[in-house]
Amino acid sequence: MNRPNILVILSDEHTGSAAGWAGHPQVRTPNLDRLAAQGVSFDRAYTNSPMCVPSRLSLMTGQYVHRIGAWDNGVIPGPDFRSWGHHLTDYQTVIAGRTHFNGPDRLLGFDRRLTDDLDFWIDYSGRPPRRTPDWQRPTNSHVTEHGAGDHVHTRHDVHATDAALDFLRDPGPEPFLLYVGYMHPHFPLVAPPEFRALYDPADVDLPPTWNEPTSAQHPVISLLRHGFRNDEPITEAQAREATVCYWALISHLDHQIGRLLSAIPDDTVVIYTSDHGELAGHHGIWQKQCFYEAAVHIPLVLRHPALSPARSTFHVSLVDVLPTLRDIAGLPADLALPGHTLLDPVDRPVLSEYHAQGMPNAGYMLKSGPWKYCYYGSAHRPQVFNVESDPLEMHDLSDDPELVGRLDAALRAVLDPDATDQRAKSDQATRHSTAAR
Template sequence: MNIVFLFSDEHAGSIMGNSGHPVVQTPHLDRLAEQSYTFDNAYCNYPICTPSRLSMLTGRYPHQIEAWDLGAIADRQYQTWGDYLARADYETVLCGRTHFNGTDRLLGFSHRLLDDLHRWRHTTGRPPRRTPDARRGSNSHVAECGPGDHEHTRYDRNVTDLAVDFLQEKAASPDNNPFLLYCGFMHPHFPLIAPPEFYALYDPDTLELPETWNEALESQHPIIRHHRWAWRNDIPPPEAVVRCALASYYALVSCLDAHIGRILEAIDTSPLRENTLVLYTSDHGEMAGHHGIWQKQCFYEPAVRVPLMARLPSGENGRVAQNVSLVDVLPTLLEVAGLEIPSDLPGDSLLRIARNQSSETTRTVFSEYHHMGMLNAGFMLKSGNYKLCHYVGNEPQLFNVDADPLENNDLAAKPEYAAKRSELETTLCAMLNPEREDIRAKENQRIRRLKSGNT
């Protein structure tokens, strides 16, 4: 079976028509979701680009592969999708955004149709500072918004053109060897400059703002306060800017949807429809003003929950409520390719989860963060409806996401939830030692800074 993997950057799981969003227009993704197993509780394993992507490609958690931050370079002792699928004689093709750091631009894949935009930015592996040289202010990424032309839009158009050409060639070819095509898009990652025809779909003045878009810094958890300061979110932008930024973000999602529609058309109007698995997801979400935060880098739902759908040629479909995460993607590909799933991978096949969800026990998913905005490591566990956010050196947060989807009611200090907090903390500490992983991350980052001359 062929595999087409569609991968966006910074698409929050709720920002899609099929997810129940009242405004965002995503007709092609909505149609794909209706034809797919759609995972309503899918999470990234690190809410920032590079560690999330390397974790997904190796099927291992970021701390297991020492992907500590945005500057992480893949450790090639850990096999990737390309390495595994080569055993099943797959042609493995990269097209577009991967965010690979270092000089290895393939990581086990056979070839590329298009490299990353600004590839030179992804070669040093230099880690970030934990405490940036920042001043109070509003995030400049939010202020840079509105209709216009941008290189991200042109790049994604190129990704789509090359992917469509590749699929048309495969559909016309007598070669029956299977292929994996990875299509990586920039959208809807900031800057929030959207093509005018998509920006025109949204009236900033009529958009509903997040309830907590101007939430007071003083009322928030210390970790969130520091996060907002580090990323210059501590002073909320003016309401007019927030409205413009939201309209732009929604427009970028709609533009992405149009690109995906072209790729789906190339599959669905050819013989490929009968033997191609289509997967769509994103590396992390986008806060989009919730709790006064823009971008990601935290464990609130808009930052860590992502869209995830898998369309099989057989037509099997349905909504899946079980918690899943991006480390479940590799086992899925291995199952489709007829390969054995290594027993030491933490994930499971999404297809097995979907087909057995009625008999599944509650699944627990994991995420972590060691990047700028947190002075010490942060870890997230979600088991059933409950989410624990564990911060080394600070008090945790605990939320019942079903009862409190906006995560306004922290249960961590409430006596009636002490048992649930203890249960999740015990589960986390059985997986890893939070303090030890924090030390490992900081030591790795210190050494890399010294080597790069960035002390």
């Protein structure tokens, strides 16, 4: 059969609403806008974990975090890890740039790697995070370190694009699956000056909850903010500058993607998505690690010659990417994968989960229709939002027992949240003991 070439582009921390095609009035993404106009954009795409390594391992295996034990950013994939490269054996599978794979195996089933992660993002210890109520990030530099300037993340992304372009000039006769991973727009919010100059802090409309007091928040969210030092006050000027620097990093990302798109023919299949979002001040939070929309809602665009341009409102998630790649490659559906091909998507509930620092107990999100259900264990009340009528998630509906009961049953149809929490903690304790030897 004639197998099309495939380009998959993965950014880091790009929230789904921060793009021109997504309706943002200020963020400039002309190249991604054109890609979205040529393909199918999924307006209700979600990450399966608002954390880098768990999300990426879920993406690469097509499995939920709890199925593969990808609990936190210290996980090193074991020998039973099966990536896209293990599935698409009739393709030459090539990596350029950011993957956030931990450990000495830098391929994990792929054939070639053109450029690697930055050294300080690779963990060889397997050590899990400390999940105690007194844990705190050393600083709040993820928001206070911002401005125009040069940064190693920018150089990494340009280098990844350069290497991918070198490959695309002479890919060889075999069909290829080329994965290109970018650091941007992940903090620190240090943006190339020419992209920072595109935006004026005076034009920023800060979210109404940007300085929301922790005393008014759900106790799990309040503790999470304390752990990541998002309870340390910042000025309105700092929030505005951090916001425009985030936008500038997205625009630099878009520029790199434009370089890639200009080097491939129109019949190349292209998938663009991100590992998770960025709260950018919503509910006083910068980074992710929870289930508010800006943290879990991600961009997802698929351009395929057989698909007409469209916008889909079906709920989809990162576990759907591997079934899609298999479908594109002409492989039969793998019933061991929980996802579904995006060439013929189905609307179904989305699961996201978090088992890392800032939350001593696990957090889970089930998104179904307009409803978002966030479960934090029996010791805490859940959160429930109608995201359609309350897009900023300011009105918790967890005082409705019938609604909570229905959504909780739907979550438990996917997994046992309390048993999964205990399994994660047991595995993390074992890894901590092993790493300490």
